[in-house]
Amino acid sequence: MSTEIEFVSEPSFEPDELGHFGPYGGTYVSETLIHAHEELKEAYYRWRKDDEFMARLDADLAHYVGRPSPVYHASRLTEVAGGARVLLKREDLNHTGAHKINNTVGQALLADYMGKSRIIAETGAGQHGVASATVAARLGKECVVYMGEVDIQRQAINVFRMKLLGAEVRAVSSGSKTLKDALNEAMRDWVTNVDDTFYIIGTVAGAHPYPVMVRDFNAVVGREARRQMLDEYDALPDALVACVGGGSNALGLFHPFLGDRDVKMYGVEAAGHGLHTGEHAASLCAGRPGVLHGCRTYLMDDDAGQIQHTHSVSAGLDYPGVGPEHAWLKDTGRAQYVGITDDEAMQAFHQLTRLEGILPALESSHAVAYAMKLAAEMRPDQTVLVNLSGRGDKDVQTVAELEGISL
Amino acid sequence: MSNRIDRRFSSLADQQRAALIPFITAGDPEPGWTVAIMHSLVKAGADVLELGVPFSDPAADGPVIQAASERAIAQGVSLCTVLGIVREFREQDPDTPVVLMGYLNPIERYGHADFARDASSAGVDGILMVDCPPEEMVHLRGELDDHGIYPICLVAPTTTPERMSSIASQARGYIYYVSFKGITGANRLEQANLEKPVSELRAHCDLPLAVGFGIKGPESAAAVAGLADGVVIGSALIEQLAGSATGQQACDRASDFLAPIREAMDNSRL
Incomplete structure (x- = not known):
């Protein structure tokens, strides 16, 4: 039996259609990425109600x-x-x-259902990068992980783990060279390769539906x-x-x-x-x-x-x-x-x-x-x-x- | 309320010319040079000026504009500085439309109402916030309307036809069509790919249509001018300005870069 994604919370803790939690959230992205977010939202809200999808997710989480x-x-x-x-x-x-794998298993499965062949991710500590590289390896997908130069220095072991898993780790040298800049660079990649690429965001931030989807997973x-x-x-x-x-x-x-x-x-x-x-x-x-x-x-x-x-x-x-x-x-x-x-x-x-x-x-x-x-x-x-x-x-x-x- | 942008596009239409719209990052290479560079661009044939408001996290921009933003921020350039630049520019140029382009957070920090009031009194005609699609602009939009500032909207190759018409109904001044899927300054412009979306967009929208992203020089500008009502050039111009030793040199480089583009665009329409 599938454990559906259920909502125990009061309705006021669910966002509106555009992803607003009160005055927060929303979809503040460039026009080129609007369609990608729409497509993702549609796919996510469709598949999370699908028994087969949820059964596969549950099986992955268990085994x-x-x-x-x-x-x-x-x-x-x-x-x-x-x-x-x-x-x-x-x-x-x-x-x-870490908990990060709960989310990447879910998003990678969604990427598969959406027919996306390439996965990108940003990472700070490297845990989300490793979790993304892991699910990409398992599904045989190309994977590029963006990581700030400063973080690459302090998380050398995770960088090597990602490489072992077959991911390409791209160093980000703009701005503060940490997680926020890795996010910017991943967005730039996505806007350029939006047709075949699934962007696995590692946290409950980003534009709608990411905050909801990452939370649910x-x-x-x-x-x-x-x-x-x-x-x-x-x-x-x-x-x-x-x-x-x-x-x-x-x-x-x-x-x-x-x-x-x-x-x-x-x-x-x-x-x-x-x-x-x-x-x-x-x-x-x-x-x-x-x-x-x-x-x-x-x-x-x-x-x-x-x-x-x-x-x-x-x-x-x-x-x-x-x-x-x-x-x-x-x-x-x-x-x-x-x-x-x-x-x-x-x-x-x-x-x-x-x-x-x-x-x-x-x-x-x-x-x-x-x-x-x-x-x-x-x-x-x-x-x-x-x-x-x-x-x-x-x-x-x-x-x-x-x-x-x-x- | 009449806006300089409308007046400019209407007179260009009468002359059967396409608008040349250079983009520079305000405060780059030196904050003190920007006003003079703007005047040089106008002299060399610019019809509308897009002035970039530097932001620390320009996620839609390529390396050239990222670096320009970082240089400007390092010299203390803020939204407040940018409004000062526009105010000074207006002292000598009451006619050329100025559009601020950037990201939302500096306006959030400034405050919507204060920004709309100060931008209007400085002489700003439109704003284009890359990370603020029309559906998120509701509050800011009200303030802009009150002060006669136009929200300039983007349309991208990924924009669906239904969305095109919704954007067209909310846009003012002109529509900025992003010529390819990618970041500013990338080398992906293909003129053949523009014809279909441009004609589709025209079916949804009566506003003038400017095309930007990937236009590098006279040849690509002329080709785009054959299809669209305006041509935006940013990264290629900023690359020219970088490394100028003096303000005068930056102005000369700006006009040397722009003049042949103007000429090529006008010839393409003969």
Whole structure:
């Protein structure tokens, strides 16, 4: 039986036909790409109601990705935090090591149904690039991944993984040479090769229908977690915590719980060197609404409207915008957004590694750090569920460098 | 309200000439040179000027305009600077239409109402925001209408006929037809591919039709002038200006580049 993509949320959390979540979202793209978005929207809304498509997706998620991922009770972490019970949704155990594969499996299947022979993707930390190269290899499609020069330097292992998988990694040297510039370059490729190319966006940003589609493909995380909580703990969690760069793992977890009014939600942004320093990537905590990469959303720009360079120890959070649905969840108060600094994330990285034998991605370490703070303020009979969105193998080199250790 | 763009296209139509529309990035190579370059372009035969508002993330532009934007931003050029440039240009040229071209976020930050008021008083006639299709322009559109500024709309090879007529009903001034699927400055223009969409577009739309993307010099400009009401040239011109040692040299290069194009276009219509 197919688990249809279901919507537990209230209607106000669904966008209008043009993809607007309140004042956010929309389709801010050049005229050449309008048709491509229309075509994608039509295909997505058609196939997600198709039993065969959904059965193939479910089978891929089960047998290729390795779902369902467990909910793990981090008992020693809980003890150290000294408050609420801390549970981890183990997306780090997925094939390729992060939640990103949930989305790429779905979009690649859609590309196949749409008859597109070529896949392009942008990547920051490299996780989405690897996940895209992986599904492209499996379906025998050509794959080009755009990646900023700065990110290529700090994520050498993932670059090599993509190449092993047969993808071409194109270095992007414009602008800040990070994720936002990789996105620009992928858009330029798409506008040029729009007939045969499917652009797999890795997060809940971009123009409609990407924010909805990427959310839906990742919502398997929240649907599973909700069921696991009811089956294994006989209660919903009191709070959900997930890191937010573009925000796909967070929305994937949050969305199926939106209608559960007692479940609090916390999105954790990268506060870098501290929100007061300006060197961070916390667009919801410290940015303002604007238009970037196809949608209206919170972003970090200067007084002239130029997009600013961001900073985070984790490449996957180093992005000056955020998915438009997060902007709407912030304004409506349904979710709260907080910042965790580089140092706090590093501390959580070590704590989880030493206490539980789980090496988290630096992105996910932000969520762990905030969950520990939050748990400390809660009662022992309460529960915090953290989306452990990725594993930290890719970050070992970065951590060693930061701590002055040569490998 | 009459707009300089309408007046210019109407007089060109009377003369059976196609409009020559150069695009330069405001503030590139040097912010202090832009006004003088604009005057040189007009002297060399430009009918409408498109002035690029530099943006940090120009996702629809090729390397030439990206680099021009980065140079301008590095010298502190903002939307506010650009409006100052137009205001200064207007002191000596009350007639040549000026269209600002760019991306939406600088206008978002400036504020729709403030922008429309200041742009109008500076002498801006139209705006073309690459990342803002008509369906997302509703609010800004109201402010522009109040101040007589035209939203210039794009039509692309991928635009469906139904959409063409919807765009045509909302567009003002002229329609900008993007000649191929790709980014600015790419080398993909094929004149033969233009004939069908241009005639299709004419069936949907009474506005003048300008064609841009990939037009590099006299030959391609003349060919396009045979089909369309206007020819836009951007990247090839910006490449000429880059590396100029003085403002005077930049002005000379601008007019040396444009004059033969003007001549070729006018000859093609004889």
